[in-house]
Amino acid sequence: MHAVRLHAFGPAENLTYEETEAPRPGPGQVRVAVRASGVHLLDTALREGRTGPAPAPVELPTVPGREVAGVVESLGEGVAHLWLGKRVVAHLGFVPGGYAELAVTEVERLHEIPGNLDFAEAVAMIGTGRTTMGILQFAPLGPGSVVVVPAAAGGIGTLLVQYAKHAGATVVGLAGGPEKTARVAANGxxxxxxxxxxEWPAKVRARLGGSTATVVFDGVGGDVAREAVALLGPGGRHIVFGWSSGGIEDGGPYLVDGVSEQVLGPVMLGRAGGPDPLRTLELRALAEAAAGRLTPAVHRFPLAEAAAAHRALETRGTTGKVVLEP
Structure with a gap:
């Protein structure tokens, strides 16, 4: 099979497309003929040798990638025959192997893909979608909500805009440049x-006509977040799920005037509940997509061009979830 392998930590060019041995499913596992592989910003950190939240350093050589969708084409011992031929999507956890034509995972990680989603969209929902569902737990939305979404053209931002509109909220989407701004407008x-x-803050205030924001969903930080938080009225909520542009002052995580709440990691999972909080959020995301309330934005690259996908993601040259397709 073909796969993208990493033999040495470093720049995106270290990702090489090559032939390698196909993995075999063990007991309780399936092998998936991959039709779409998700690319995450964490993948770029692991490629450079930074572990981030990973429990252990990556061992080289490796096939990166932790999100796959495709068709079950082989079963390990003990797996029910009904899975054979199913369209499925799975998050592999911290086990690598996604950037490949074939991938192996435990059967309990599988979700059957709703009929209205293609493989790339399913990958987006299993990763970006589940994170979005986790974020939304912290800010119930309704017709009286006024929501500000920085990075509204990104994968999470796209879904936050859609969800808020379906809830009846007024939505202000922020993006960098006319092309991305047009996408945000087209998204609703x-x-x-x-x-x-x-002058963007003044333009938003003028459009709101005296109303104030009730929620800022912030994965950006930096000056954009500072200006967005200033739009909040009394009791408004600043939901922080990242800081890609740094903190408002010191380049790190931050709180603003006591209204901010960081919702990453254990905080998000603790709110989700259930014996497997991650799976709970995955199910919610797929259900929203199956119902037509959420449609992920997908930026597609050929599998052989994984290095280009990493470079584009690192330089903010993508719109929506980055996905590799064989």
């Missing part, structure tokens, strides 16, 4: 604003 935001325009 009531107001799509280019945060590169220094």
């Amino acid at each position: 935001a009531d107001l799509a604003v280019d945060y590169r325009d220094p």
Whole structure:
């Protein structure tokens, strides 16, 4: 089979497309003929040799990738025959192997793909979608909500805009540049604003006509977050799920005037509940997509061009979830 392998930590160019031995499913596992592989920002950190939240350093050589969708084509011992031929999606956890034509995972990680989703969309929902469901636990939305979404053209931002609109909220989506702003408007935001325009906060206030924001969903940080938080009214909530542009002042995680709440990691999973909180969020994400309430944005690359996908992701040259397709 063909796969993308990493033999040495370093830049994106270290990802090589090559032939390698196909993995074999063990007891309780299946082998999936992969039709789409998810690319995550964490993958770029692991490629460089930074472990991030991973429980252990990556051992080389490795096939990166932790999210796959495809068709079950082989069963390990003890797996029910009914899985054979199913369209499935799975998050592999911290086990690598996703950037390949074939991948192995435990049967209990599988979800059958709803009929209205293609493979790339299913990958987006199993990763980006489950994170979005986790974030939304912390800010119930309704017709009286006024929601500000920085990075609204990104994978999570796209889904947050859609969810808020379906809930009846007024949505302000922020993005960098006219192309991304146009995507935000097409996605349903009531107001799509280019945060590169220094006058954008004043334009938002004028459009809101005296109303104030009730929620800011912030995965960006930096000056954009500072200006967005200033739009909140009394009792407003600043939900922090990342800081890709650094903290408002010191380049790190931050709180603002006591209204911020960081919802990453154990906090998000603790709210989800159930014996397997991650799976709980995955099921919610797929259900929202199956019902047509959420449609993920997908940026597709050929599997052989994984290095280009990493470079684009690192330089903010992507829109939506980055997916590799064989």
